[in-house]
Amino acid sequence: MSPRVTIKTVAQAAGVSPSTVSNAYNKPDQLSAAVRERILAKAQELGYAGPDASARALRSGKAGAVGVLFTDKLAYAFSDPYAVGFLAGLAEVAEEFTTSLLLMPLSSTDIQGGTNAVQQAAIDAAAIFCVAGGHPALETLKNRGIPMVSTDRGDHPDLSWVAIDETEAAAKLGKHLARLGHRELVVLVDNAEAAGSRPVELSLDEVGYTDCELRIRGLQKEMPDARIRLVSGGHNAFSSGLIAAEWVLDSQDRPTAIVGLSDVLALGAMEAMKTRGLVPGRDLSVAGFDDIPAAGTAGLTTVSQPIKDKGRAVGRVLLDPATTERQVMMPTELVVRASTGPAPRN
Amino acid sequence: MSPRVTIKTVAQAAGVSPSTVSNAYNKPDQLSAAVRERILAKAQELGYAGPDASARALRSGKAGAVGVLFTDKLAYAFSDPYAVGFLAGLAEVAEEFTTSLLLMPLSSTDIQGGTNAVQQAAIDAAAIFCVAGGHPALETLKNRGIPMVSTDRGDHPDLSWVAIDETEAAAKLGKHLARLGHRELVVLVDNAEAAGSRPVELSLDEVGYTDCELRIRGLQKEMPDARIRLVSGGHNAFSSGLIAAEWVLDSQDRPTAIVGLSDVLALGAMEAMKTRGLVPGRDLSVAGFDDIPAAGTAGLTTVSQPIKDKGRAVGRVLLDPATTERQVMMPTELVVRASTGPAPRN
């Protein structure tokens, strides 16, 4: 077994000091072109692939990567075009700064022991995507002294975030539904504990994420006379929306409108209606949040937000020194489509 | 400025050696519970967030992350549900092994200097997604001695891959189109150089990716009498398919069928037809590859492949020691929908 080729090996072979080899890679103007050429040639010959990433990261204190933290299991995150759009925007900026994106699974195991991905991750900064305020992973990152930007407004005034006014966004939708005469509302929410089992009805306290809570409050604000129930069919995914809506539609106590706290949930609800021969906007109204592409084709009323821009903005706050703003508010807009209509009288 | 809290600081404060602190985190059974408790408490008190990621990676030689390399710009990769599906499968397995996913932008800049992401990345292994065989980044990874798994079959017999039989997959579609009487075919391909400018017509040599080439050969095999032209509107994206198809449809020389080498390209072509009042499957046939969800709703004939499973399989080959197979062939299936029909006579 031949020992690994390091900067030292190359230095020896080229008859220079290790520092010079390092400079050949990192500071080309610190040495003569001739020597640099010789070093690079020798490196090639020895099969040296350039400075080791970990060693460089350790010594220089820069990892060249930003972490991305998702609420859900990673695999779920990819099933929501909203999350994917965010990622695309973030990736665009990361690319510009030749920085990699490190997707960290936040497995709930072994926080204390310290062997989880969030501890292990070699990152310079982190983007927090829809993670509940009190999540232990956030504490871990904070302890590590890693700069963070969240997609939710936190409580602390010194937190960085790129977000929308959740309450206002929901209020727009609430006003729309109230005007249409809806008094019986079911809100489909994301809930990890409901996953795998049957749908559950929750109280407002049991809804984990702050942003979800704010949206619900926004709806309540504009629909003071309405009865609002919270139901979850599991993770934030099409199938959860489907399951939850099926349960709601098959119950004795049907609402006149269903709001998904994300478009994928709402689209799941539309599917449930379809298989029951119900027409969205006529028999029952459905609305969502995010305005993903599929919402347009399905005719789903929703509250749009510039998701890719949100990703870009997070990237800028994280990576671009020229960006000094630490808290960015993005606009939202109610997009009315065919899936909402007047509440049927009975 | 207080100096950083390290394992040494904690050791001193707790009255033990650095090694013991390290063990407290990594090998709990190597020390008494009492001492471990004391160390962890002291660490908490000092605000020590656990062993530094880079240092650990350097010393132990494990980065706890696998790299993911995409053909396109990262942002483009997310616009194709096919790539996203792959990622979801890979993420699932990564999660299982508490490993992070490092998305590396492969900027074409400065390969020699070594400051690009592929060199910088602290990774233990890499997944190569649809990257052309000769790409310099692959050479870089190989030099670094990083195990790789590609989604394309390479030439070398010792390469690891998880792939489909591209030629056979295309042959299935070719046979289908030949039976329908198509003799004039345009194939939409991904081409970086066409991006930003107007669509271009390419020769088979100019198509960069091996898998694309194989698909085209597969079509040729079953359609020996057909004239097959290759056209690109840029990157692999809906908009490129749209642009390219518009150019084709508005030319003097219309084909009877258009095949996109990916569903997103084909869907772009369908959109182009729609705006021209042409009906897919009647006026002109369209087909794609991958069978992404949108293909189903659009009624696009396509060759399906189990994309999420492909991601999972790559993950297993990369991370799971129990998986010994290094080369995995996935099945494909022709899915006939409304977008293909008999070639119109003229």
Place this chain on the structure above:
DNA sequence: TCGTTTTTCTAGAACGATTTAGAAGAACGA
């Protein structure tokens, strides 16, 4: 009680680079 094994902890050397301060020689200005 005494040797042996087991448990618990430590000293000190890696890991592979970058950085700081400075030496040696070349080039320069007057």
Place this chain on the structure above:
DNA sequence: TCGTTCTTCTAAATCGTTCTAGAAAAACGA
């Protein structure tokens, strides 16, 4: 010619861990 400034290169310290080998103490068996 001599002091000064560049240019080019190097020695040695350092980044924060983990690992190897072994010491000290405790537990054990007969």
